[in-house]
Amino acid sequence: MRTSGWYRVAMFGAMIVVLLNTLFAVKTLHTLFLVQGWRAHTLEVITHTRAIDLEISQGNSAVRAYLLTGYPSYVERFHQAKGTIDSELVQLQKLTIDNPAQQNRILYLKKRILIKRAALETAVAMRSGMAGPLDMTALQPSLSDSPDGLPSVYYCIDRIEEEEQRLLNDRTREVHHAEVLVWVSFFSASLLDIFLLAAAAELLIRVLRDRQTLADRAAEIALLNTDLEKRVELRTRELESSNKELEAFSYSVSHDLRAPLRTIDGFSLALQEDFADKLSGEGQDYINRVRAGVQRMGSLIDALLQLSRVTRTELQHEDIDLSQMATLVFQELKGAEPARSVTFTAQPGLHANGDSRLLRNVLENLIGNALKFTSKVSDPQIEFGGRPGTGELAGKTVYFVQDNGAGFDMQYVDRLFTAFQRLHGDRDFKGSGIGLATVSRIIRRHHGSMGAFSEPGKGANFYFTLADGPIAG
Ligand SMILES: Nc1ncnc2c1ncn2[C@@H]1O[C@H](COP(=O)(O)OP(=O)(O)OP(=O)(O)O)[C@@H](O)[C@H]1O
Ligand SMILES: [Mg+2]
Incomplete structure (x- = not known):
């Protein structure tokens, strides 16, 4: 008792x-x-x-x-x-x-x-x-x-x-x-x-004493809390500024790397075209390899620049018809692979508030991945939709892109959203591993959250939420 x-x-x-x-x-x-x-x-x-x-x-x-x-x-x-x-x-x-x-x-x-x-x-x-x-x-x-x-x-x-x-x-x-x-x-x-x-x-004396002790503790905790809040604020500011510095650094590095890369690209192309007759078969193979490496490095630099641009650009807010945007994105991506036949469905009337350029980037990456990872199935199907959130996400709309492609092992799900982490080999599915990291950053900037669930061979479902109203910063 x-x-x-x-x-x-x-x-x-x-x-x-x-x-x-x-x-x-x-x-x-x-x-x-x-x-x-x-x-x-x-x-x-x-x-x-x-x-x-x-x-x-x-x-x-x-x-x-x-x-x-x-x-x-x-x-x-x-x-x-x-x-x-x-x-x-x-x-x-x-x-x-x-x-x-x-x-x-x-x-x-x-x-x-x-x-x-x-x-x-x-x-x-x-x-x-x-x-x-x-x-x-x-x-x-x-x-x-x-x-x-x-x-x-x-x-x-x-x-x-x-x-x-x-x-x-x-x-x-x-x-x-x-x-x-x-x-x-x-x-x-x-x-x-x-x-x-x-x-x-x-x-009565005991009750009063206990109340006093509680009040003292509450005051102590309040004091600690304010101290903690101040420290968190300070650290956040420090982190933000060091993040910005890093971003600026990686941006300028990537940007500056382009010029020498262009030189290598140009001269290797000249070598290949102008001196082809002077090079042995082995020499030509080497040149080809140099050129492939240069191209890969170029796309890596592009991806890095894209990633850093996400954090550098200012957010614009507007009401966006996500269903329409998803359909357009699909058509555009599908246009690059006219030979493939893919079934795409988008639940109509799904709206959201956010930056249209960045949210388009999200859909491009998610639908792009869905297209890529269904390339080896006989009847590819991709669906864009929304459902009411439950548990922690209660009260929010959960948007998702679902496919019936290669899927992945849930054991590694947390890795996917980190840059350059890939669960599939480059030989099976090409990519630089920067897409989902970009998506994750965009969603975070919209004060939302994201996740995925899948099973190898049974397709994947990538979902995200966005802040309800206008987003600060
Ligand atoms: N729809 C999907 N089905 C199965 N696996 C996926 C799917 N989407 C992403 N993945 C896994 O997550 C990894 C990371 O995806 P992400 O989009 O970041 O990179 P990528 O598509 O490989 O390269 P990039 O998008 O930079 O061209 C992928 O390499 C793949 O292993
Ligand atoms: Mg991708």
Whole structure:
């Protein structure tokens, strides 16, 4: 997996952990609120229990005060306490509805309160009916905590409170436990956040650093490229000027060679014509050989001059009907060999933009070769055409000259376009090996490319492309 893939997995994992942690924090908070609610509930129950306890004591004290003083306001206070106790009991019953044991205890308390209350009321009635001195011994049983000897109301209240205290302790513990969990979850969430923040910051720093490094490298490469371009430009200029020098040199050499060659040609001809009777058969043979050599050298010089002219002349641009030009070239070349019968076809309407003189030279060489290398087949056929290019040549028109002549071995195809390279012997097919080198130069000057494919004995196909629009230089 790529680094970015690992980062994604890590981020996804971190997100899951954060989510789980959040769920855990919410859950612990929820539990905390719940147990806190329960604890508050228990405290409320205790408060009401204590209120009952207090009111019972107040009621008892009011009755005692009445018994001692006989003031009716104490009786009133006693009745007031009764009312408060009853309403507190109702509250208590409601609050402990979910606790059957407490409900039982409250019911029992209620009963005990009624008994105690009845005893107090009896005492109050007795006191109000007493005419003589106060007889406290007669009233004492009614004032005792448990008039019938069974558990007192205080005992009952203590039991209820005891149970609530036990619940309070349990719930306080639960609250503490929940608090600890809340702390743990929030603390771990904070730690996780810090860790993730640090990781994200580290990641960001790395990305920024990488970007900076990339930018630095790009700047370096751009600098190198400009340097390289400058050097290439310089070398190209150097090459161009040395090429021009070489061209000029070979042109002047070829040109200057012509004069002495003409002298040799003229004097050898004079020797042959004027002194034929003075020369032996062997002498005449030598003269013939000299003359043949001179002629061959002459045609070599012509070829060289033609080749150098290709690079020396300025390019003219015009729209050319290549199909028409090919037909004309064929007719002209064929005219030099009227005895031969050759089938020539040219796909009509093939146009190109270029220098007409040079492109004519191309067709002359290619069609000339096709004529030459079909001279030994029984039904010579030559075709000029164009097809859409594929691969590297996609979008261009590929022009071709196809024949069914001698062909050649593809192993040597690259040599053909170099000057003086020939794949066939001079005895079979005459030539100086300069034609295709010239063609190659012309095509290069038109910013095109060229190539060939063939098989010995199965003909050859020479193709070329040209620049789409006008050509610079
Ligand atoms: N149509 C063809 N069929 C087979 N071989 C060819 C064909 N055209 C060129 N060649 C091979 O490529 C060689 C080079 O061709 P090129 O035209 O440069 O020279 P040439 O025809 O021999 O001489 P020149 O054109 O200078 O008179 C030829 O000698 C021949 O071996
Ligand atoms: Mg040729």
